[in-house]
Amino acid sequence: MALDGFHEECGVFGIYGTTDASAHTALGLHALQHRGQEAAGIVSCDDGQFFSHRAFGLVGDNFNSAEVIGGLKGAQAIGHNRYSTAGGATMRNIQPFYADLALGGFALAHNGNLTNAGTLRRQLISRGALFSSTSDTEVIVHLVALSDGQTIEDRVVSALKQVDGAYSLVILTPQSLVGVRDPNGVRPLVLGKVGDAFVLASESCALDILGGDYVRDIAPGEMVVIDAQGVRSMQPFDAVKNRLCIFEYVYFARPDSMVDNKNVYHVRKFIGAELARESGVDADVVVPVPDSGVPAAIGYAEASGVPFDLGIIRNHYVGRTFIEPSDSVRHLGVKLKHNANSAALAGKRVVLVDDSIVRGTTSKKIVTMVREAGAAEVHMRIASPPTTHSCYYGVDTPERSQLLAANHSTEEMAKLIGVDSLAFITIDGLYRAVGEAKRDNTTPQFCDACFSGDYPVPLTDHEAGIGGKQRDLFVREVSS
Ligand code: SF4
Secondary structure, eight states: OOOTBBOOEEEEEESSSSHHHHHHHHHHHHHHHHGOSSSSEEEEETTTOOOOEEEOOHHHHOSSSSHHHHHHHHSSSEEEEOOOOOOOOOEEEEESSEEETTTTTEEEEEEEEEHHHHHHHHHHHHHHHHOOOSTTHHHHHHHHOOOOOOSSSHHHHHHHHOOOOOEEEEEEEEEEEEEETTTTSSOOOOEETTTTTTESSSSSSHTTTTTTTEEEEEOOOOOOEEEEEEEEEEEOOSSSSOOOHHIIIISSSSOOEEEEEHHHHHHHHHHHHHHHHOOOOOOEEEOOOOTTTTHHHHHHHHOOOOOBBOOOEEEETTOOOOOOOGGGGGGGGGHHHHEEEEEHTTHHHHHHHHOOOOSHHHHHHHHHHHHTOSEEEEEEEEESOOOOOOOSSSOOOGGGOOOOOSSHHHHHHHHTTTEEEEEEEEEHHHHHTTOOOOOOSSSSSSSSSSHOOOSOOOOOOHHTTSSHHHHHHSSOOOOO
């Protein structure tokens, strides 16, 4: 993934029915760390009493002591890894959120983005609601609090019927763990088992780390309630479509995860094979931009017969918070993360495989690096169609004006990046790689709005000019 590209969203995890629920949750969040590195939090419940620990930084830096884990008592817990847009880095926005409601304690963790949260927030404030965060997710808590439903499930359904957007939620109440996926199923959520305990997680890799079993994906628009009686499933929403984010397969999800019952690694290899079929080129070596370009490059190499090699090496120890010590070395930024391996590149005609081009600035630096290492030709192949639109469903993308493909033809982009040739997988090629014959242009099988502009959920706030594009609304804070 280009450094100037998409940024991960969030990861959620919940477990019901084990004595060390918080330790399991910390491990589950650790497996989901790729979905958000800004902050992490866990809320547990023991005999009606809730315990919370939320902090900036990585899971391993914050949930690493018997003191912290031991303080999160109870046999059920939920957790959240957060990635926020600029300006949203405040303690008050770290999830899970917790509130004391009329029916008891209520904790909530959310992956996604609500597209009418700003509109709802204005309405709630005019009714006297006091918001304590700048996150869209808090809108759900207020709507649940104000609902007159007789049970917590009724209240959650009544709240969610008022929100638009993308959400995979895990909710903890004194009696139950609840999981919900929005009616379009934009963000993933899986159900698993670890011994006798039930687990909900953004991806199945969070089950593997616990030695658990994948049971199934939560369906779009499905609500599951897990309590002492077991698992109950409901479909409370009328119009349900399946519009999973297709970019989960290209980049977000871990390659060892199952997403909607498909192995992400295999899909990425199929994408590479489609790329080789659609836009193969005479070359000596196939080189991935690591890590996310690796499976597609393997698939390209296998399908084309061109050997695979590691022509770019990634430094895995670069923290997100690294600050270049002075302006004089700032231009070296890209080399912090990637370095060209001239032993694999010198004199070669190189097929360079990356997952996407967003602004294009990092792609240009990587191509320059590969040429300086002696590559004779550089042919770039991209594992997603041109990114022409922003995401409003929980993924941090630049505004349209900054998206290279929204403003330039492929030929122009090739010149700007400095490659001998550039090709993107076609939208139908991407759909074939995920197991469809082609994109159904009447009712597309996935959300692909950042490539097509076909947004499956109304962009209420954006169209009304309300609030931020992503999770953070109105207030730009530096601390709290
Ligand atoms: Fe995924 Fe793109 Fe849709 Fe956002 S707009 S949910 S990144 S496919």
